[in-house]
Amino acid sequence: MSTRAPINDELRSALGSPTEATLLDSSPRSRVWRVELRGGSRVIVKQIADGGGTGPDGDARYAREVAALRLASRATRPPVAPALLGTDPASRVMVLEHLDDLGATDDWMPGYAESLARLHALTGPADAGTLPGWSGPTAADAESFLALAHALDVPVPPGTPDELAALLDRLDPAPHHALLHGDPCPGNDLRTASGVRFVDFEQASLGNGLVELAYFRMGFPTCWCAMSVTATPLAEAEAVYRATWRGVTGRDVPGDLADACAGWLIRGDALVERARRESVDHLARVPAEDFEWGRVSARERLLHRVGVVADLTRDHDRLHALGHLSAALAVRLLERWPALRALPPHSTRP
Numbered sequence: 001m002s003t004r005a006p007i008n009d010e011l012r013s014a015l016g017s018p019t020e021a022t023l024l025d026s027s028p029r030s031r032v033w034r035v036e037l038r039g040g041s042r043v044i045v046k047q048i049a050d051g052g053g054t055g056p057d058g059d060a061r062y063a064r065e066v067a068a069l070r071l072a073s074r075a076t077r078p079p080v081a082p083a084l085l086g087t088d089p090a091s092r093v094m095v096l097e098h099l100d101d102l103g104a105t106d107d108w109m110p111g112y113a114e115s116l117a118r119l120h121a122l123t124g125p126a127d128a129g130t131l132p133g134w135s136g137p138t139a140a141d142a143e144s145f146l147a148l149a150h151a152l153d154v155p156v157p158p159g160t161p162d163e164l165a166a167l168l169d170r171l172d173p174a175p176h177h178a179l180l181h182g183d184p185c186p187g188n189d190l191r192t193a194s195g196v197r198f199v200d201f202e203q204a205s206l207g208n209g210l211v212e213l214a215y216f217r218m219g220f221p222t223c224w225c226a227m228s229v230t231a232t233p234l235a236e237a238e239a240v241y242r243a244t245w246r247g248v249t250g251r252d253v254p255g256d257l258a259d260a261c262a263g264w265l266i267r268g269d270a271l272v273e274r275a276r277r278e279s280v281d282h283l284a285r286v287p288a289e290d291f292e293w294g295r296v297s298a299r300e301r302l303l304h305r306v307g308v309v310a311d312l313t314r315d316h317d318r319l320h321a322l323g324h325l326s327a328a329l330a331v332r333l334l335e336r337w338p339a340l341r342a343l344p345p346h347s348t349r350p
Helices: 011-014 057-070 109-122 139-151 160-170 231-249 257-265 297-314 320-336
Strands: 019-026 030-037 040-049 085-089 093-097 178-180 189-192 197-198 205-207
Touching: 011 085, 011 093, 040 057, 057 085, 057 093, 057 178, 109 178, 109 189, 109 197, 109 231, 139 160, 139 320, 160 257, 160 320, 257 297, 297 320
Parallel strands: none
Antiparallel strands: 019 030, 030 040, 040 093, 085 093, 178 205, 189 197
């Protein structure tokens, strides 16, 4: 128990004096308190820190989260994020609305998909520059993926390198301006009486919403709690997302979901937690070692992803070769390591 949440005099004057503060669990990149204010109201105080394996980037992450919360505040009926009540840039402190989380339910995905679509639809071309553009896979990722196939003795179909180069061009975020959360994982979504709201916008960006709709198919690629969504629940969640987007914007979701899924497949950094990203070629590690993150291993994540891309691209004109390669990789992974498990089902979300 601590009553030393970093609330400066200006915030105290605007919001009230704290009477009690409880330090909550959070990532190494931030400190978070639940604070009781004089008069009985509650707020959340979040302070962004440097470090946590990500280097001295605290100022950038603070600015990104504040900008994203201000953009997210455009949604009011219902909201999709907590209200930003006050800021202290010098100390990288933000004061947020306290939300009562009702906890997850077995049927959690439709509400999640609806709020995700509403979040994405809040921004447009006029918002260019308010947040960084989404950081997608690179040519180095494509090369690493092809090198993985060679290391596993899987022939690369002719045309695959050209398909990957064209994929990178299509994944360019420049033409798209959806407000992306950056890490829309279970735990960063709170089920409230007014609907699902998202928290922790430190990695928010502008881009194509399909890269986050792809989380359902790709096993939640930036999350420790990887899980599989299939059959009716998957179809329902994607339909809710698309219908919500269409209802808000008046048009269909732009882009190709297969492209978004293929983009996640070739990213080695999507096999490890954030603190270990942008360090080494993680795809190159797969043939020699299987490293765990959360409740599954890197090879199990990869097995799920190549299976998804193989299914999605079986009749895809622009990713036909990649689809064949993905199918062959799925077979080879199970030949080499037959004990690999399927990802846990979505009903096991924490």
